[in-house]
Amino acid sequence: MVVTVIECDIAIVGAGLAGMRSAVAVAEKNRKVSVAVIAKTYPIRCHSVCAEGGSAAVLRKDDNFDLHAWDTVKGSDFLADQNAVEYFVRECPKEILRLENWGCPWSRNPDGTIAQRAFGGHSVNRTVFAADRTGFHEVHTLYERLLKYDNVEFFSEYFLTNIAIEDGRVQGIATIRLKTGELEFFKAKAVILATGGAGRLYGFTTYSHQVTGDGMAIAYRCGVPLKDMEFMQFHPTGLVPSGILMTEACRGEGGYLRNKDGERFMKKYAPEKMELAPRDVVARAMWREIMEGRAFEGEHGPYLALDLTHLGEEKIEERLPMIREAAIKFADVDPVEEPIPVKPVQHYTMGGIHTNELTETPVKGLFAVGECACVSIHGANRLGSNSTVECLVFGKVAGEMALKYVENAKETRISSEFVKEEEKRLFDRFGKKGEENPHAIKKELNETMDNYLWIFRDENGLKTALRKILDLKERFAKVAISDAVRKFNVALLSTLEVGYLLDLAEIVAMGALLRTESRGAHYRLDYPARNDEKWLVHSLAYYTSEGPRFEYAPVRITKWKPVERKY
Amino acid sequence: MGVLSWFKYRSPFGMAFMFQRITGLILLFYLCLHLAYLTSLQSRDLYESLTALTVSKQFFIFDSLLILCGVFHGLNGLRIVVHELGFAHEKRKAVLVISVALTILGWILGSYILYTALGD
Amino acid sequence: MKILIRRFDEKSYWQSFEVPVKRGMTVLDALFYIRENIDPTFAFRASCRMGICGSCAVKINGKPRLACETQISKFKEIKVEPLDNFRVIRDLVTEFEGFFVKHKKVKPYLIAEADYENPVEQLQTPQELKRYYIFSLCIKCGACVSVCPASATLEGYLGPAALVAAYRFNADSRDKGKEERLKIASESIGVWRCHSAMECSEVCPKQIEPAKAVQLLRRASLR
Numbered sequence: 001m002v003v004t005v006i007e008c009d010i011a012i013v014g015a016g017l018a019g020m021r022s023a024v025a026v027a028e029k030n031r032k033v034s035v036a037v038i039a040k041t042y043p044i045r046c047h048s049v050c051a052e053g054g055s056a057a058v059l060r061k062d063d064n065f066d067l068h069a070w071d072t073v074k075g076s077d078f079l080a081d082q083n084a085v086e087y088f089v090r091e092c093p094k095e096i097l098r099l100e101n102w103g104c105p106w107s108r109n110p111d112g113t114i115a116q117r118a119f120g121g122h123s124v125n126r127t128v129f130a131a132d133r134t135g136f137h138e139v140h141t142l143y144e145r146l147l148k149y150d151n152v153e154f155f156s157e158y159f160l161t162n163i164a165i166e167d168g169r170v171q172g173i174a175t176i177r178l179k180t181g182e183l184e185f186f187k188a189k190a191v192i193l194a195t196g197g198a199g200r201l202y203g204f205t206t207y208s209h210q211v212t213g214d215g216m217a218i219a220y221r222c223g224v225p226l227k228d229m230e231f232m233q234f235h236p237t238g239l240v241p242s243g244i245l246m247t248e249a250c251r252g253e254g255g256y257l258r259n260k261d262g263e264r265f266m267k268k269y270a271p272e273k274m275e276l277a278p279r280d281v282v283a284r285a286m287w288r289e290i291m292e293g294r295a296f297e298g299e300h301g302p303y304l305a306l307d308l309t310h311l312g313e314e315k316i317e318e319r320l321p322m323i324r325e326a327a328i329k330f331a332d333v334d335p336v337e338e339p340i341p342v343k344p345v346q347h348y349t350m351g352g353i354h355t356n357e358l359t360e361t362p363v364k365g366l367f368a369v370g371e372c373a374c375v376s377i378h379g380a381n382r383l384g385s386n387s388t389v390e391c392l393v394f395g396k397v398a399g400e401m402a403l404k405y406v407e408n409a410k411e412t413r414i415s416s417e418f419v420k421e422e423e424k425r426l427f428d429r430f431g432k433k434g435e436e437n438p439h440a441i442k443k444e445l446n447e448t449m450d451n452y453l454w455i456f457r458d459e460n461g462l463k464t465a466l467r468k469i470l471d472l473k474e475r476f477a478k479v480a481i482s483d484a485v486r487k488f489n490v491a492l493l494s495t496l497e498v499g500y501l502l503d504l505a506e507i508v509a510m511g512a513l514l515r516t517e518s519r520g521a522h523y524r525l526d527y528p529a530r531n532d533e534k535w536l537v538h539s540l541a542y543y544t545s546e547g548p549r550f551e552y553a554p555v556r557i558t559k560w561k562p563v564e565r566k567y
Numbered sequence: 568m569g570v571l572s573w574f575k576y577r578s579p580f581g582m583a584f585m586f587q588r589i590t591g592l593i594l595l596f597y598l599c600l601h602l603a604y605l606t607s608l609q610s611r612d613l614y615e616s617l618t619a620l621t622v623s624k625q626f627f628i629f630d631s632l633l634i635l636c637g638v639f640h641g642l643n644g645l646r647i648v649v650h651e652l653g654f655a656h657e658k659r660k661a662v663l664v665i666s667v668a669l670t671i672l673g674w675i676l677g678s679y680i681l682y683t684a685l686g687d
Numbered sequence: 688m689k690i691l692i693r694r695f696d697e698k699s700y701w702q703s704f705e706v707p708v709k710r711g712m713t714v715l716d717a718l719f720y721i722r723e724n725i726d727p728t729f730a731f732r733a734s735c736r737m738g739i740c741g742s743c744a745v746k747i748n749g750k751p752r753l754a755c756e757t758q759i760s761k762f763k764e765i766k767v768e769p770l771d772n773f774r775v776i777r778d779l780v781t782e783f784e785g786f787f788v789k790h791k792k793v794k795p796y797l798i799a800e801a802d803y804e805n806p807v808e809q810l811q812t813p814q815e816l817k818r819y820y821i822f823s824l825c826i827k828c829g830a831c832v833s834v835c836p837a838s839a840t841l842e843g844y845l846g847p848a849a850l851v852a853a854y855r856f857n858a859d860s861r862d863k864g865k866e867e868r869l870k871i872a873s874e875s876i877g878v879w880r881c882h883s884a885m886e887c888s889e890v891c892p893k894q895i896e897p898a899k900a901v902q903l904l905r906r907a908s909l910r
Binding site: 044047049050094095098100113210241244437489 | 727732741754803806808811813816861
């Protein structure tokens with residue numbers, strides 16, 4: 001059997017904002033180190049292109065770092081590690097300017113300076129934006145910049161299946177090259193995981209189809225703990241019925257949320273900030289309105305109204321053109337004339353692979369950055385426009401840390417046992433008839449998550465969810481892949497992805513069940529108060545064959561003691 | 568799929584592209600015929616017999632079609648020139664409609680003039 | 688509704704699927720339905736489902752469109768095929784490596800001095816931004832290349848997408864690499880191979896008008 005092993009110094013898995021920024025960081029400092037950017041789609045088709053609203057940074061005199069940090073820490077319901085947040089806010093402005101220097105088409109003020117807009121949870125208008133396609137433009141800018149460096153090579157449509165670790169040190173990764181369907185291994189001295197979140201756990205979600213938590217699940221299976229997985233962000237305005245994101249910028253530019261009585265109901269829940277309260281506050285408010293019967297009823301279920309009609313066509317065309325296009329195309333509604341039908345939608349994974357503020361995981365040479373990692377900057381709830389810039393700031397950190405690591409690292413190796421095991425694990429169930437349909441399992445998983453791990457949770461619901469997930473895992477073991485043709489075998493891919501999602505679902509459900517308090521995006525109807533004495537800690541889930549084992553680690557507090565979170 | 572792709576148009580513009588090439592080939596073919604025709608000027612008899620054949624009411628249909636090819640190729644060519652100078656891309660549909668309308672007008676006019684000239 | 692798909696595994700063949708139709712359903716929804724309920728081996732590319740990633744460009748009833756943006760209710764019958772001018776790998780998945788290689792050839796990045804350690808804000812007025820902004824919206828879906836007759840007949844032709852990228856940077860007020868890019872774009876496999884079929888402008892899902900970008904590059908290269 002011919003085994004393909006590609007050698008490189010640094011392997012970056014995931015070509016979104018975080019992955020590509022790490023690659024740039026390495027190449028800017030060193031043109032001799034070989035960097036492989038490996039992703040399951042072509043880089044410009046990553047999920048980061050869906051980001052719309054903007055990237056926050058302190059750029060002007062009316063703003064300061066402590067204020068951005070405070071907004072972030074308060075937004076996180078005090079679960080964020082404050083030393084990391086303080087570093088983060090100080091690097092954001094430079095990242096914005098670097099992207100600008102590399103060609104990013106930021107929207108501008110009439111005098112030519114970079115424009116900033118209001119966003120939920122931020123005290124000052126500090127969200128830098130490129131129309132309402134910020135993620136799209138940032139991704140293309142980074143991809144185009146990477147074309148300049150000769151030592152960076154793209155390996156597109158390579159699907160991650162495993163990480164090789166020996167003696168607590170990373171050795172490389174195993175992937176399936178989609179075009180041929182064969183296993184190809186990367187021997188690397190350092191590996192940076194930047195594989196994104198796990199949104200496709202849910203049925204009603206803003207995520208692209210391909211975001212199935214691959215890196216998180218594989219790292220978990222390799223012994224790296226996952227942190228704070230019970231915190232899933234629900235974005236207030238998802239288009240009904242597709243789940244396509246209606247950016248927070250709609251509210252930032254002055255949009256209103258109304259219930260069926262035409263009332264701006266946010267007045268009851270966050271009288272000061274109204275529609276621009278942090279996402280968890282608004283999502284809960286909206287869901288309460290839905291639960292208490294004040295929502296519109298439509299053929300796709302209940303919904304609320306996002307009203308942009310008072311903004312005028314000119315402003316919408318200038319600042320929210322893609323939103324208008326999407327509302328017309330996918331919901332048959334023109335925001336200039338009518339309010340948009342919206343509902344809270346699953347949107348971000350605050351939790352992820354446990355790293356310190358230098359993006360290091362407990363495994364030597366393995367780094368994690370972006371949404372798949374948890375430093376933690378966002379704690380229990382993320383502020384809008386903080387994630388895209390987090391990918392940039394920590395992307396740079398990850399790249400530079402990986403570079404420093406490889407300068408002194410020993411040679412690594414892909415052992416023949418690893419190769420044999422991988423070949424067996426993946427292709428043993430090939431060409432056989434299975435008893436279960438993985439897509440049906442995924443659909444049931446989505447329903448379970450939508451029902452019991454949504455905005456409001458309680459003990460019975462969580463226990464039911466956990467039972468159901470374990471039942472699905474048993475059924476999943478009976479899946480086989482009838483398609484024996486290896487080339488672009490989507491049946492194999494879908495099956496592996498469902499496997500990753502099931503592992504992650506168990507962790508989310510158990511973490512939510514164990515955390516008997518409400519904090520940020522995790523709200524327990526049976527424990528509605530925040531409990532700082534017992535729960536000002538991060539949850540860490542470790543893999544065991546009987547299911548995740550939970551440990552707890554304290555939150556790093558530097559400047560700001562937890563206070564009541566009112567908006 | 569090479570040159571065959573020229574004949575797989577998907578929009579009126581692709582159709583215009585296809586006809587530009589077809590009429591171009593026809594005009595090229597006609598040019599060769601015409602040059603061969605002119606070389607027949609060596610002998611008076613040969614010339615008169617060829618002229619009697621081709622300048623006649625029976626041959627009118629071919630001449631009319633030739634006028635169509637020529638007018639289309641020329642006017643479409645002008646349309647292309649306008650666009651290749653960077654103008655009117657936003658109004659390209661209107662430009663195409665005008666070009667086709669003028670082509671039809673030119674064809675009818677030219678055919679009419681030719682027909683009346685053949686009157687005898 | 689019956690959906691006909693031109694599939695490919697070593698060789699090409701048509702297959703028909705019966706798909707239940709709901710109001711508001713897109714062609715992409717139908718493709719996923721087929722994969723999830725009828726044939727799990729059915730290969731196609733898809734990601735964002737909101738028209739921004741460019742993965743799902745396929746030929747629907749003879750015209751290249753984004754499957755995620757095309758409503759089923761628009762048609763009485765639906766035929767789905769992979770994009771033309773690309774080699775088919777499996778079913779609707781085509782080879783895109785060459786596409787990105789051509790994109791890279793035109794140096795599609797900002798060529799300007801930049802201080803990496805201490806970056807400085809460069810000014811750009813909204814008017815200057817408008818000059819190139821629409822050309823920066825290219826999602827690299829390949830629809831334009833699939834209908835371009837020049838791309839079909841000449842393997843090495845840079846193609847509308849790459850030339851749009853070249854123009855996007857030439858028109859950016861911050862860029863200093865215009866001469867370099869024009870040199871590449873006006874080579875024999877560059878802008879002069881375009882014969883204004885304008886089909887690219889007709890099919891671009893973002894209404895970018897690649898034909899216009901090519902002509903503007905020509906104009907610039909003649910100065």
